[in-house]
Amino acid sequence: MKPTTSKYVLLEEPNCYYQVREERVFIHALRDIIAGEELTFNYGYDLDGFEEHPCRCGSARCVGYIAAEEDWPRLRELIEERRSSREGIEEKITPKPF
Ligand SMILES: [Zn+2]
Numbered sequence: 153m154k155p156t157t158s159k160y161v162l163l164e165e166p167n168c169y170y171q172v173r174e175e176r177v178f179i180h181a182l183r184d185i186i187a188g189e190e191l192t193f194n195y196g197y198d199l200d201g202f203e204e205h206p207c208r209c210g211s212a213r214c215v216g217y218i219a220a221e222e223d224w225p226r227l228r229e230l231i232e233e234r235r236s237s238r239e240g241i242e243e244k245i246t247p248k249p250f
Contacts, residue, residue, distance in 0.1 A: 165211055168193040196220035199227060 168191045171178045179191060195218050197205050205218040215224050216231065 165209070165213070166193040167191060194218070194221060199223050199230065202227060202230070 167182055167185055167189070168179050169182060170193055171180065179193070185191070195205075197218050197220065199219060202217045202219055207214055207216055207218045215227050217227060219227050
């Protein structure tokens, strides 16, 4: 099988979803798919260690990380909390001009 670098593309606007039944994964189309078009779906990772799964889909709706859609509101809060605390740290270590 040819390796691909695009397995995490367009997760927020997927053309498929998956179901696990009896230890098998089934991929279902959400719309008509053109021959040769890549199959995409949201992996739905939980929020533990979300920073290990950045999303590079480029969608305007993207939350920046691969996570289950129902977790996006909480994920946005976590991102904002981390951004705020990081800015606080940078403020403390940035030398003040005399
Ligand atoms: Zn994305």
